[in-house]
Amino acid sequence: MSIRELVARALKHCSKLKKRPQVVSELNMLTRLGVTENMLSDWASPSKKGLRFPASLIGAFCEATRCDELARFVMGPRLRELVEVGERVCSMGRTLGEIEDRVARLAGQGSQKKAKRKGTTKAKPKRSRKA
Numbered sequence: 001m002s003i004r005e006l007v008a009r010a011l012k013h014c015s016k017l018k019k020r021p022q023v024v025s026e027l028n029m030l031t032r033l034g035v036t037e038n039m040l041s042d043w044a045s046p047s048k049k050g051l052r053f054p055a056s057l058i059g060a061f062c063e064a065t066r067c068d069e070l071a072r073f074v075m076g077p078r079l080r081e082l083v084e085v086g087e088r089v090c091s092m093g094r095t096l097g098e099i100e101d102r103v104a105r106l107a108g109q110g111s112q113k114k115a116k117r118k119g120t121t122k123a124k125p126k127r128s129r130k131a
Helices: 003-014 022-032 037-044 055-063 069-073 077-118
Strands: none
Touching: 003 022, 003 037, 003 077, 022 037, 022 055, 037 069, 055 069
């Protein structure tokens, strides 16, 4: 896959949420450069081989399109692997948290069922009223 194809793909996928003028506006707000819709279209067009997407816009482009494929593509393999490992760790942390919540919930239900089977439930001690 080429940078040109990734730019086109990001624009296509983000078009459900925002149109090109919005992407251009965000790019200009983030970079303070004079990017136009025509420039953006040219960078994504397979027929415009002589025009190249500026590397200085990659971060802003990824932020504006909410698609980080282009940034990942230009990363070296070592950095890309570090990002992927970090994502897996985050995912595992969420999964572990969900498992812990389920275990705690099930443990709580288990002790309630045991008490019901025995016919005893933990009752709060009655307080004596002082006159």
